Amino acid sequence: MGEALVEAAGLLFAWGPILGFLVVLPVALLSGLIPGGGLPTAVVILGFAWTLDPLVAATMVVFSMAASDITEPVPSILLGIPGSRTAQATILDGYPLAQQGKAGLALGASYTCTLIGGLIGAAALLIALPMARHLLQYFGAAEFFLLALMGIFAVGVVSQGAMVKGLLTSTFGIGIATIGYTPVGNVVRADMGLTYLWEGINLTPIIVGLFALPELIDLVASDTRVSKKAGSTLLKESRSQVYEGMLLAIRKHKLLLLRSSLIGTFVGAMPGLGGSAGHWISYASAQATEKGAKETFGRGDIRGVIAADSANNSSDGGVLIPTVIFGIPGSPGMAILLAILIIGGTSPGPSMVTDKLPFTMALVLTLTIANIVVVPIMLFAAPFVLKLASIRPAVLAPPAIALVTLAAYSSNFRTADLLVAAGFMVLGIFMKAYGWPRPPILIAIVLTPILEQYMNIATNAYGWSMIQRPQFLIILGIMVVAFVYSAKMQRGAGSTQETRSEPVDVA
């Protein structure tokens, strides 16, 4: 492990990854600060994935994800508008604190929690690697088939209030993924008479159409943005309190910080949940266990900020565990990372903890570096960065749309990919408007080829006797328990979300 870590450091501190970080850093910072959602950085990187070194592409995605996680709570705290779905719980106590003139306390606590939470998440990943290496010795194709199945349906199952929709979109994603030529059976499937579909539908235009374009449309149509004057004023007034907030988190609430970080890591590691559930579960847990929290949470209790933001960033390490080791992405970002790994010829699984261990270690180091670099930047340069975030969406979005259009085309150099992106954009708009979850489609599309590959290997190697394998049965049992437990935890977190989260009218 030690040698792998040293080798990983050598891989990472080379011109390629460093330039990649420098390119991605300003975009990621800005992305996290834009209210309501960020710029589709990972999508653009995916468009270049086939030209970049796999390590450079993968570390850029991980770095941008970690960096934007640190900045996302800022608009939540200052303005009551989430920077992303993973920063929503921060609003509940962060925004009231800002209204009470204590924005600095909340920001300081947030920066500290995201830094320490992120480091704990990275450490958890580091600890999980040698354990995974032992565990994977007992895994065969049958078990990986089951894990891929779990990955595809986990998101759908835990979509509380939308389980049927989630499962339906997962199966739809499986159907989309099966289009095209398959070496299994040497047949072209569901090509609808179009030669274009013989190679299947490319992933990049699907992501551009389903995710990037609807989000950019939402950004422009809603025209929600940060006021330059108000944001800067709030930041200047809060500067003196920031250090007080940092000390408060480390000294007085260190146990809460640690516990919330561990919850975020654990939830992030559960296939399908990703990071967006971790901060809610952590918040609900703190509310249930901290003294007097039932009365004070939601009214400007710093512990609410600590609980949410620690889990928010620690889950970055957690979601990497199933993605890298088992090939089960826990979020759309991880699905894109998985796609980048596959494009680069790096299949997730046992090799990621054996001969490709330095690669995996490089991802751990990337998480660590992102946290160490971004927090000081935010401490000193937040007013400047926030000014950039006050740029009107009508100005920010069109260049972003131009970039993702180029990304959609450049992944395969086929003009028809633009039509595919347009078609999926229409679908994405419908789904976003009518409350259908989009991530299950993406995760199903990425995992279905892996699912089929392992299914065929398993049936050829074991036949139907694979269901008698003890490992198979144990994983099946864990799947059932995890799904039931996840659904119950989601209901608990969902009821907290429902009772505390009131519409924020900012007109």
Next chain:
Amino acid sequence: MSDSSPQVAGSEALGGTGTATGGVPESQEEQVRRRRIESAGEAVLLGLVTAFFVYLGIDSLGWPLSAALIPRLAVLVGLPLVGYRLFVVMRRTVAPPTRMIMDTGFRSGDDPANEAKRFFWLIAYMALMSTGIVLFGFHTAVPLATAVFMYYFGKVGLFRSALLFVLLLSLVVLVYDVFISARWPQPLLFDPFNALFGEFVRSL
């Protein structure tokens, strides 16, 4: 939530009129109308998904079992779910609240007319850019459409629009032509950029 309303502080802080969730309360009639439109839209979506599943199922009859197994399982699981969902959509009287773990809906404000206007402006921009790509190629269409949109809709002024044009064109040339040697499609009409600067770019 804090007693001091976020509305006032929010309105001071925001330059736009976006609302994180919800907006002006609707009348009963508006709610029923919205529900009907949503149900119709969702029914169309479900119809398309059903058509895809049926096509997949029928087409799979001609494939070897090894290739057909996963698609057929998807169809077998998906069709009943679609049926159930259609049943729910047709029966419901009130648009249900939607709670999703990993996704968000569109943010709605209290100025739907301007939101719709901005929405269609953006769609028009994308349509303009796409048409331009087909007719004149990426080098001309992408920077020009973006710059024109920014000038008329973004109101950024002529200088900044021109600067954006130059920046985007430089990006396309330096990154896509020089760095990754992109293959571009032949435009339907003609490619002004290639005609004027093609030799120069190829020499880089």
